[in-house]
Amino acid sequence: MSDRKLISVVVPAYNEGECVEELARRLQKVFDEEDAYDFEVIIVENGSTDDTYEKLLAIRAADDRFKVIQLSRNFYMEGGMDAGLAAATGDAAVIMSADLQDPPEIIHDFIVRWEEGYENVYGVITERQGTGIVRRVLAVTFYWIINKLSDQSVPRNASDFRLVDRRVYETFNEMAERGRMVRAMFGWVGFRSIGVEHERPPRHGGKSTFQPIKTAGFAVRGILANSNLPLKVIPLFGLALSFLSFFAIVIITWQAIFYGVPFPGFGTLASLMFLTFGFLFCFLGIVSEYIGMIFHEVRGRPTYIVRERHGLDKPSS
Numbered sequence: 001m002s003d004r005k006l007i008s009v010v011v012p013a014y015n016e017g018e019c020v021e022e023l024a025r026r027l028q029k030v031f032d033e034e035d036a037y038d039f040e041v042i043i044v045e046n047g048s049t050d051d052t053y054e055k056l057l058a059i060r061a062a063d064d065r066f067k068v069i070q071l072s073r074n075f076y077m078e079g080g081m082d083a084g085l086a087a088a089t090g091d092a093a094v095i096m097s098a099d100l101q102d103p104p105e106i107i108h109d110f111i112v113r114w115e116e117g118y119e120n121v122y123g124v125i126t127e128r129q130g131t132g133i134v135r136r137v138l139a140v141t142f143y144w145i146i147n148k149l150s151d152q153s154v155p156r157n158a159s160d161f162r163l164v165d166r167r168v169y170e171t172f173n174e175m176a177e178r179g180r181m182v183r184a185m186f187g188w189v190g191f192r193s194i195g196v197e198h199e200r201p202p203r204h205g206g207k208s209t210f211q212p213i214k215t216a217g218f219a220v221r222g223i224l225a226n227s228n229l230p231l232k233v234i235p236l237f238g239l240a241l242s243f244l245s246f247f248a249i250v251i252i253t254w255q256a257i258f259y260g261v262p263f264p265g266f267g268t269l270a271s272l273m274f275l276t277f278g279f280l281f282c283f284l285g286i287v288s289e290y291i292g293m294i295f296h297e298v299r300g301r302p303t304y305i306v307r308e309r310h311g312l313d314k315p316s317s
Helices: 020-033 054-061 076-087 105-115 131-149 166-174 181-191 212-225 228-260 263-298
Strands: 005-013 037-046 067-069 092-095 120-128 157-163 192-198 306-311
Touching: 005 020, 005 076, 005 105, 020 037, 020 054, 020 120, 037 054, 037 076, 037 181, 054 067, 067 076, 067 120, 076 120, 076 166, 092 105, 092 166, 092 228, 105 120, 105 157, 120 181, 157 166, 157 181
Parallel strands: 005 037, 005 092, 037 067, 120 192
Antiparallel strands: 067 306, 092 157, 120 157
16 A cells, blocks of 8 residues: 555536646646655536536546546536545545636645645635636625624635645535535634635636626625624614614604604605615515525535546445
8 A cells, every 4th residue: 555645636627628638637747746646636527518528538538547526417616526525535635626727736835835734725816817807806895795794714815726634625524514615614614724825817718607696696695604793783783773763753753843844854754764674675685595595404405416426436325
């Protein structure tokens, strides 16, 4: 049995037919340079509609270090990462995307930090090349909000691209929650952590699946999943509004007794009423999101379903 450390590389891939061959070539180059370690690559084909799966099988046929999991449908990035980490056997696992926006060459820097004793080495994006202003603004806004609301901060511009020690990813695998934000969960579990700065290049090929509305929805659920502060704000706001309403009634009554009821004030009262109902429905929306998340947790459905495995043993029942 080899004493060399094994590093598992977990890569979710959805419609990445134009990227996976270059990804494999660059990973193989990294493996050749890091010859003190053994590597396995677990690529999770995440319900693609292009030729990603066929290309992955060809890559595996040429290099058996590449192992393939095909999911029954698209379970998004989080489901792909869950499936890959569940199959990982390495002393450490690297999580990265298939579009080469996570440069494989940074794995060397991750390994150096890991050997220094850090158990969660995450990428910190210093510049996003080929990214529009809307996406950059959304990213800045997201990190500001989640760090203001969450009990456990998420480092600004931290990505899911990271190396985690076996103890870390095994702890992650044991967490039963379905509504997952991976970077926040790894922050929550603790262990010695450090960031490695790098630039994020544009996609190697293919078309980005980024959709602002879906991404915003994911961000909102991720924030709510890591904080119950919005629920605490609702009764505080209601209490403050009650006090203001009480004082407003006293003032209006006093004016009515001594000065009569000026008709123009009706517009102001109506505006305040509509404003109050606006806040009310916003708060109901927050509560409904929490209820929806509870609904998904109670159902207990898996975060992914495997259709095929290539190079991996089936899990014991």
